[in-house]
Amino acid sequence: MRGKVRVCVWFLFLFGSCWGRFVVEKNSLKVTSPESLKGVYECAIGNFGIPQYGGTMVGFVAYPKANRKACKGFDEFGISFKSKPGGFPAFLLVDRGDCYFTTKAWNAQKAGAAAILVADNKQEPLITMDTPEEEGGRGDYLQKITIPSALISKSFGDSLKKAIEDGEMINVNLDWRESLPHPDDRVEYEFWTNSNDECGPKCNSQIQFVRTFKGAAQILEKKGYTQFTPHYITWYCPDVFVLSKQCKSQCINHGRYCAPDPEQDFSKGYDGRDVVIQNLRQVCFFKVANESKKPWLWWDYVTDFSIRCPMSEKRYTKECAEDVIKSLGIDLKKINDCIGLPEADEVNAVLKAEQDAQIGKNSRGDVTILPTLVINNRQYRGKLDKNAVLIALCAGFQETTEPAVCLSEDIQTNECLENNGGCWHDEAANVTACKDTFRGRVCECPIVKGVKFVGDGYTHCEGRCEINNGGCWKETRDGMAFSACVEYVAKGCKCPPGFRGDGVKSCEGKKASTEVSWSFLWVIFLGLVAAGVGAYAVYKYRIRSYMDSEIRAIMAQYMPLDNHGEEAPTNHIHHADI
Structure with a gap:
């Protein structure tokens, strides 16, 4: 509550009243x-x-x-x-x-x-x-x-x-997992700030934050991951003090919108009214830039203004601010129309909306501390630091839906550096399922060169053999492909059955040589069969020739033939037909 008390004391010192509903996160x-x-x-x-x-x-x-x-x-x-x-x-x-x-x-x-x-x-x-x-x-x-x-x-x-x-x-x-809600795939956040740069360490840290966070904020906004809105706190002067010197120097629009004196000294330097007008100019810049579909330019304007137009150099002026606006290509006339007439005794619609937005609704309390971040309708607590705020924004996304900036080296937990965070990994292919996030490491099978690995992320991930064959030996022989890449093997490469080798540079053995050996055996077998058939035919031929000659010899002994040059009778039977 000390923050609320501080703001109220500040307000009481100036105007004599205080209000606010502060929510403890x-x-x-x-x-x-x-x-x-x-x-x-x-x-x-x-x-x-x-x-x-x-x-x-x-x-x-x-x-x-x-x-x-x-x-x-x-x-x-x-x-x-x-x-x-x-x-x-x-x-x-x-x-x-x-x-x-x-x-x-x-x-x-x-x-x-x-x-x-x-x-x-x-x-x-x-x-x-x-x-x-x-x-x-x-x-x-x-x-x-x-x-x-x-x-x-x-x-x-x-x-x-x-x-x-x-x-x-x-x-x-x-x-802290439930400290911020994450209802959808877009994070909405507000930054309640002030253009005053002479309030000591608070202002210095705020300016430094805007400068360092600008890049990440613009990436998130340009890609539609976030919806950002800047806001500025203003107070009103109680009616009884509207004509007082203090209210005239600290307020515009007849006491309706006020800011404390930058140096807490009414007799020197810039007045609160100067701060209110510049705050209004920054709100209007955002409105016009947002209408031009370039809301992220607000970060450039605020950063450039703090560098080019500091109070310490007496350059915290309308002229300097307009030079910055022109350099960013935003319509200056529209911004001035939005600002209106600070001297008028009438409501300024833009600043009235800012005052209304200060009042908390539902789970969000009133904004009473400057600066304040509100993320998904919850007030951020902690150091105003680039990485710390980015972690908080990333926590507003549902798990595994975070944009890439949430997985940047700046906010990673680096748990994967030691033993791959206990996740699956493949040394040969240099692939791991360990992924560092702002929430801590997760074991999730990776996507490598367009190939999605599949598995539980802890004990195995399949798919690495599709990428350069997992760095293992692969060869095609006689129209058949052989590979040493095995998904479940720890070292990744193992020669297929019947092959020998390291599985990386070479595998030699069974498949190709076995096919050659069997072919050779078939040739020998068929040759032996052919030789056998030929030998049998020769054997049969020789047997028949031998029997033929024996029969003729026997017949010659018992049935002598009388050739004497006469013709054989017509009914003679040839020996080959016996």
């Missing part, structure tokens, strides 16, 4: 052991650090024996929470009070904690831990806080402390 903390604490508990996401939207984090709860409010560095007490290789990350439990929430988180992070749990010091509804307004370099560490933070109730904190004092090891799981 929460995530779940699941205790898996000991049995006495098992269950799911709510905790409030801090407005700093990097919540792991869409993901989970497992660890154990550590409660320090000294420096329990974490207002000092733990190195002063010789305490470290860095986990050893293979060990559980430590979630540091600290007590609320005596110093800023961000100071506690920074000291916990330096000591090696993976996350910080702040136990409330009184029984009350959960609040949002916000960042302080720190100046003079004291807030430099704010942008360095990367561990997630959560506020837990006093009763839950007391239960954790007692269990630890009793010697119990408390295992917990921080879960």
